[in-house]
Amino acid sequence: MPVGSTDPPRISLFDRLRLYSEAALYIGATTGLSLGLYFMFRRYHTSADIPDRALKSRTKIRGYVLDVSDGDSLRVYHTPLVRWFEKKPEKKRGLAKYTISVR
DSSP states (O other): OOTTOOOOOOOOHHHHHHHHHHHHHHHHHHHHHHHHHHHHHOOOOSGGGSOHHHHHTTOOOOEEEEEEOSSSOEEEEEOOSOGGGOOOOOOOTTGGGTSEEEO
């Protein structure tokens, strides 16, 4: 290339493919990690929020029992993965809005 030329340097096909594959790898890893963290920290507010695949695979959930009404039904406040960051609610009114009913 002559001195003073304004043409950009040429990149070989191999270098371009390597660059694109690295970018795709980083984007895929970031997306996978983000989705994994989202699903690990997602809280189920009511029983309608629990996906069917979780029910079919009998996935265990973790939480606080807030109310036992008549011996065969209870209300659970779901706390995903890390319990010590979640505080259980103190109020007893409106439990149906943020708890899972279990019979």
